[in-house]
Amino acid sequence: MCGIVGYIGTKPALPILLEKLENLAYRGYDSSGIAIIEGGQFYLEKMAGKIDNLKAKVNIDSPGTVGIGHTRWATHGEPTDINAHPHPDGSGNIVVVQNGIIENYLELKEWLQEKGHVFVSQTDTEVVGHLISEFYDGDIETAVFQAIRKLEGSFALAILDKRTPEKVIAVRFNPPLVIGLGEDGNYLASDIHALLKYTREILVVKDEEVAVLTRDQVRLYRFDGTEITDRAPLHVDWSVEIAKKEGYPHFMLKEIYEQPTTVADTILGRLLDDGTVVLDNVHYRQYHLQQIRRINMVACGTAYHACLVGKYVLEDFLRIPVDVDIGSEFRYRDPLVGEDYLTIVISQSGETADTIASLKEAKAKKSRVMAITNVVGSTISRMADDVLYTRAGPEIAVASTKAFTGQLTAIYLTMLYMLQHLGERRLNQPLFDGLRHLPGQIQQILDNHDQIKQIAKKLKDKDNCFFIGRNLDEPIAREGALKLKEISYIHAEAYGAGELKHGTIALIEEGMPVIALASQDKVYDKMVSNIQEVVARKAYVIAVAPEDATDIEKHASDVIRIPRTHPLLMPVLVTIPLQLLAYYTAVERGCDVDQPRNLAKSVTVE
Numbered sequence: 001m002c003g004i005v006g007y008i009g010t011k012p013a014l015p016i017l018l019e020k021l022e023n024l025a026y027r028g029y030d031s032s033g034i035a036i037i038e039g040g041q042f043y044l045e046k047m048a049g050k051i052d053n054l055k056a057k058v059n060i061d062s063p064g065t066v067g068i069g070h071t072r073w074a075t076h077g078e079p080t081d082i083n084a085h086p087h088p089d090g091s092g093n094i095v096v097v098q099n100g101i102i103e104n105y106l107e108l109k110e111w112l113q114e115k116g117h118v119f120v121s122q123t124d125t126e127v128v129g130h131l132i133s134e135f136y137d138g139d140i141e142t143a144v145f146q147a148i149r150k151l152e153g154s155f156a157l158a159i160l161d162k163r164t165p166e167k168v169i170a171v172r173f174n175p176p177l178v179i180g181l182g183e184d185g186n187y188l189a190s191d192i193h194a195l196l197k198y199t200r201e202i203l204v205v206k207d208e209e210v211a212v213l214t215r216d217q218v219r220l221y222r223f224d225g226t227e228i229t230d231r232a233p234l235h236v237d238w239s240v241e242i243a244k245k246e247g248y249p250h251f252m253l254k255e256i257y258e259q260p261t262t263v264a265d266t267i268l269g270r271l272l273d274d275g276t277v278v279l280d281n282v283h284y285r286q287y288h289l290q291q292i293r294r295i296n297m298v299a300c301g302t303a304y305h306a307c308l309v310g311k312y313v314l315e316d317f318l319r320i321p322v323d324v325d326i327g328s329e330f331r332y333r334d335p336l337v338g339e340d341y342l343t344i345v346i347s348q349s350g351e352t353a354d355t356i357a358s359l360k361e362a363k364a365k366k367s368r369v370m371a372i373t374n375v376v377g378s379t380i381s382r383m384a385d386d387v388l389y390t391r392a393g394p395e396i397a398v399a400s401t402k403a404f405t406g407q408l409t410a411i412y413l414t415m416l417y418m419l420q421h422l423g424e425r426r427l428n429q430p431l432f433d434g435l436r437h438l439p440g441q442i443q444q445i446l447d448n449h450d451q452i453k454q455i456a457k458k459l460k461d462k463d464n465c466f467f468i469g470r471n472l473d474e475p476i477a478r479e480g481a482l483k484l485k486e487i488s489y490i491h492a493e494a495y496g497a498g499e500l501k502h503g504t505i506a507l508i509e510e511g512m513p514v515i516a517l518a519s520q521d522k523v524y525d526k527m528v529s530n531i532q533e534v535v536a537r538k539a540y541v542i543a544v545a546p547e548d549a550t551d552i553e554k555h556a557s558d559v560i561r562i563p564r565t566h567p568l569l570m571p572v573l574v575t576i577p578l579q580l581l582a583y584y585t586a587v588e589r590g591c592d593v594d595q596p597r598n599l600a601k602s603v604t605v606e
Helices: 013-023 051-057 105-114 126-135 140-148 240-244 251-257 259-267 301-318 327-333 353-364 379-383 402-421 429-446 449-459 473-488 497-502 521-535 567-588
Strands: 003-009 031-038 041-048 066-072 094-102 153-161 168-173 177-182 185-189 201-205 209-213 218-222 294-299 322-326 341-347 368-373 386-389 464-469 491-496 513-517 540-546 558-562
Touching (some): 003 013, 003 153, 003 168, 013 185, 126 153, 140 153, 140 209, 259 429, 294 353, 327 353, 368 402, 464 473, 473 567, 513 521
Parallel strands (some): 368 386, 464 513, 540 558
Antiparallel strands (some): 177 201
């Protein structure tokens, strides 16, 4: 989730760009940079690290009045000065910044190299400038239109051509872009918050559109080249804080609603139409996998729950035993790990201290280590033999939501990749189709939030709550309980539903909330029986079940329906209403949703 800024007007661009970059820093970043046209040449500076590093380096007296800037959240190539944006083309005439992923960049890069283009970075973005340069024949707008028709993926772009200093060109294909209309020029940014100091007249660039900004006007075009002449600007009255959250009252809710994009981006370019799975930074092949007789999965907190789902998924398809460990316990039990083991560590930040210690322990015992993480260049990503990035973008709320669904998606891709390299052809078309449909199905659940809001009103005054599930629902019950207790402070526990009669049912009393997850067909009848057991003790049951599940209303007080998908993918969909339920309950109780007491986003000490 990179940040794009731009300005073209009558004022010096540099201080405006730097201030707007600082306004976007809350989105998370690992490097930053600016490019300004001065006297027909580019003044370009970019650096890894904090924006303060960039500010200390740039010439604050630069007179240029047109420029673009960028904060980078790495997806291709580590966070280095070279990989930071903006990226020039080979001729030095064009610079580009990007938010998103160019899915076919390797194919385009090879084609351009055959034509003599030389690349200096590891990024997908550098390809864009070279591609525009290849098509340039005297008109920068025509070259941009030709280039974007070659691009596949999800991207927003800002482009400067020093031969045409009176224009900034912007392109949107999924990631957000907005334009601010000002008296002293026009502004460009990835979100409205970065523009509010300068103007509240906002023009939204919509999907598959190109904007051409000059000092005194903005022209909009569709990708087919037709001009849009009826787009009116919006007058925005948001506060700066609400603008940061794009209108959402909390970062957590914003991040819950970003999950369709998270899943889509994690799949993007990795799950091909022919059923092939391509994972750029995963290097084990058939001869590695044939030596593996056991898999260890290690993580902490929410990521640990992703591992528990992973155990079911990997064992089901690979028929290889999988152990799951909490990171803080793994190395203290002298684990049985060796050269014939694969250890998979999962961490949103890539800096979780206990997970790092576990990774070191596994490597010391000669295990191959694969990391699933959200942060390129993090400690875990550097130490692991193989890395799969979740592409969730930065999470600001302490309670993890979109990182978790990104981790689950990455586990499914890992399983399919391993099957592929083991020569297995049991690749299930419903599973492939299900992965592709997940973003739309998540959106369906999000659109049904009003029902969940009403249920939260019934939970707000409760002191205790149970979550129960069987099979793949059991680890999601744990995740649901964690979400509720960490942000609402309601005591919540999760159990395998079959364990109720082994002691836990003694705690069930009249009015006790029990969230019952019933998404798995193979144990559905058993789950209904478990629901009947708690109903007999007068529990208040909230069931989460597929849209076509029968008879569940006969037993539960409230039923949250979710779409049907492949059984192995149901954990993703079951997770969403539990996140919303925790969120709305915490709001009803007046809790600080984004910063719950006693918790930190990344646990970097043991």
